[in-house]
Amino acid sequence: SGGFRGLTIPSPLDPARTIDVQTAMRAVTPDFFKTLRLRLAAGRPLATTDTGQAPPVVVVNRTFAAQYLGGDAVGRRMALN
Numbered sequence: 001s002g003g004f005r006g007l008t009i010p011s012p013l014d015p016a017r018t019i020d021v022q023t024a025m026r027a028v029t030p031d032f033f034k035t036l037r038l039r040l041a042a043g044r045p046l047a048t049t050d051t052g053q054a055p056p057v058v059v060v061n062r063t064f065a066a067q068y069l070g071g072d073a074v075g076r077r078m079a080l081n
Contacts, residue, residue, distance in 0.1 A: 006081030012070035
């Protein structure tokens with residue numbers, strides 16, 4: 001599944017404030033990155049334990065991390081709108 005979704009994230013300039021961002025989202029299997037021969041810059045890969053019953057996880061690209069998360073996405077929180 002996928003599509004476009006809104007996210008609410010802390011502002012990289014003022015963590016006391018939030019900003020709303022529209023982004024493309026795709027649900028993928030844990031083998032997605034291996035299949036495409038992509039490597040993670042930071043964090044952990046997706047796992048088979050990342051199910052609908054587990055705490056949600058997200059993978060973002062470097063551009064998103066730089067623009068909206070101050071460059072470091074690991075451990076950051078965001079909410080779906």
